[in-house]
Amino acid sequence: MKYENNFCGLPEEYRDYKKSKIVILPAPFDATSTWIKGADKGPAAIIEASANMETYDIEADCEVYKQGIFTDKPIKEKKSPQIMVAELRARVLKHIKNKKYVVTLGGEHSIGAATIQAHVESFKNVSVLQFDAHADLREEYHGSKFNHACVMARAREIAPVVQVGIRSADITERDLIQKRDNIFLAQNIYDNSNWFSKCLKKLTKNVYLTIDLDVFDPAILPSTGTPEPGGLGWYPVLDFLKLLMKKKNVVGFDVVELCPNSQNKASDFLAAKLIYKLLSYRFCLK
Numbered sequence: 001m002k003y004e005n006n007f008c009g010l011p012e013e014y015r016d017y018k019k020s021k022i023v024i025l026p027a028p029f030d031a032t033s034t035w036i037k038g039a040d041k042g043p044a045a046i047i048e049a050s051a052n053m054e055t056y057d058i059e060a061d062c063e064v065y066k067q068g069i070f071t072d073k074p075i076k077e078k079k080s081p082q083i084m085v086a087e088l089r090a091r092v093l094k095h096i097k098n099k100k101y102v103v104t105l106g107g108e109h110s111i112g113a114a115t116i117q118a119h120v121e122s123f124k125n126v127s128v129l130q131f132d133a134h135a136d137l138r139e140e141y142h143g144s145k146f147n148h149a150c151v152m153a154r155a156r157e158i159a160p161v162v163q164v165g166i167r168s169a170d171i172t173e174r175d176l177i178q179k180r181d182n183i184f185l186a187q188n189i190y191d192n193s194n195w196f197s198k199c200l201k202k203l204t205k206n207v208y209l210t211i212d213l214d215v216f217d218p219a220i221l222p223s224t225g226t227p228e229p230g231g232l233g234w235y236p237v238l239d240f241l242k243l244l245m246k247k248k249n250v251v252g253f254d255v256v257e258l259c260p261n262s263q264n265k266a267s268d269f270l271a272a273k274l275i276y277k278l279l280s281y282r283f284c285l286k
């Protein structure tokens with residue numbers, strides 16, 4: 001695909017590795033998803049949509065691409081989650097060592113095992129903030145600890161985890177969901193901002209952000225593996241993320257579970273814009 005290696009379709013001077021502060025890392029992995037397949041097409045669809053996006057952000061009053069955005073080659077591993085996690089983790093660690101701000105594009109959520117680990121290892125005192133319709137707290141799923149449905153169970157072993165937008169779970173997750181006060185259910189937050197400061201208080205100074213796009217309402221983001229009704233809206237999510245970027249040091253993030261539909265590109269565009277907005281907030285807001 002034409003745009004595969006150029007997020008935002010930037011001219012050469014703004015996508016040189018050495019000069020770039022930001023790295024976009026495509027991780028087109030989809031081996032464990034259970035219903036609608038196609039998350040492996042997500043990164044290319046996001047990158048293609050991004051090339052058709054206007055690159056001045058009105059809200060942040062800036063052109064964040066001028067910080068330099070290098071788009072890396074996609075992670076090749078397609079079958080085994082363990083090998084993919086090892087490869088992706090190594091790639092993320094390399095970029096962090098080179099002082100890059102890493103944004104990973106999924107792929108299914110199992111890629112989070114690698115990105116979360118790499119950031120928790122590289123920065124002190126990191127907490128993980130997950131936006132998702134699903135808690136992903138299963139100890140094991142379909143015989144694997146690396147399944148997308150277990151990604152937050154793995155994260156909890158190495159860092160505090162705060163979860164936002166959850167509205168679907170398995171009975172085996174019931175106790176964890178009821179016991180934890182670090183979960184902000186969609187039913188309680190979809191129409192208000194009362195949770196913003198409570199949520200920020202649960203996080204440490206350094207935060208790794210993982211966004212499963214199914215956190216959004218399927219009315220605005222239908223192209224995902226499991227489109228759960230009752231999701232969050234565009235502006236409430238942005239309002240919170242803007243505040244998060246101001247108050248915390250968000251050390252990196254990933255955006256996962258786009259399952260593109262060739263007939264409707266709105267979801268692809270939303271994902272691209274969300275990433276660009278997050279970068280604008282991170283690098284331009286004072």
Ligand SMILES: [Mn+2]
Pocket residue numbers: 132133134212214215257
């Ligand atoms: Mn999910």
